[in-house]
Amino acid sequence: MSQKTIKIAGWILTIILVLLFTMSAFMKITQNDTALAQAASMGIDASTYRFIGIIEIISLVLFVIPRTGVLGTMLLIAYLGGAIATHLQHQQPISMAVSIQTILWITAFLRFPELKQRILGNKN
Template sequence: MNGSKKARITGWVLSILISLFLIVASASGKFTEWEGKAEMFEKMGWSEDVMFKIGIVEVAIAVLFLIPRTAFVAAILLAAYLGGATATHVRAEEAFFIPIVFGVIAWIALGLRQPEVFRLAFGKPNALTERNL
């Protein structure tokens, strides 16, 4: 197995883990009832109704991130979503580094799956731009 294939597999594994975390660990808590839910959401500054809608958005982004044709747009949406999560945790005076770490890992995962992302991020020419130089 060559390095490129290993990188793509690693990218896919990371992508699946990120999506599973978003759906199973994060969004599911927005859909189910549990003790202290209303108080926690209130501390964060959100109502349960709003958090339910945010959970829907979270699941949609997680699914889109796994579809190759929509993964790049999903990564942008995920970065925006995680930026909102970071701001919410800062406002609630909670640890806010986890959404940042997840955002970085998501972009690394996408770059491993689709190397064009790394070339774009680092300003390296690709086949299309090399012809026009």
């Protein structure tokens, strides 16, 4: 693939992730009934859930800005790791969180070649 194609693919995946994380954070911050019911089933109170949404938005903003993108990537990966662990703890499906985390890793490798080189040891 050409560098231009890689860059475009990276930004298309970034937009998809922005939409997903924004919707998720919006539901937490606005205290959506469905989101609150899900949080309550895991023992998370409303104020904590709102705080999690704020952390999600801050991490997302850092991810989108190219200069802080690697930091944002790591924060979002950690966030999803916590979500996966929480779902496992409560015997809930993890396929959605794992899928989003996979897309996040692919996006990070496309957008940040230095990250790919550090993790995979590739020179490309």
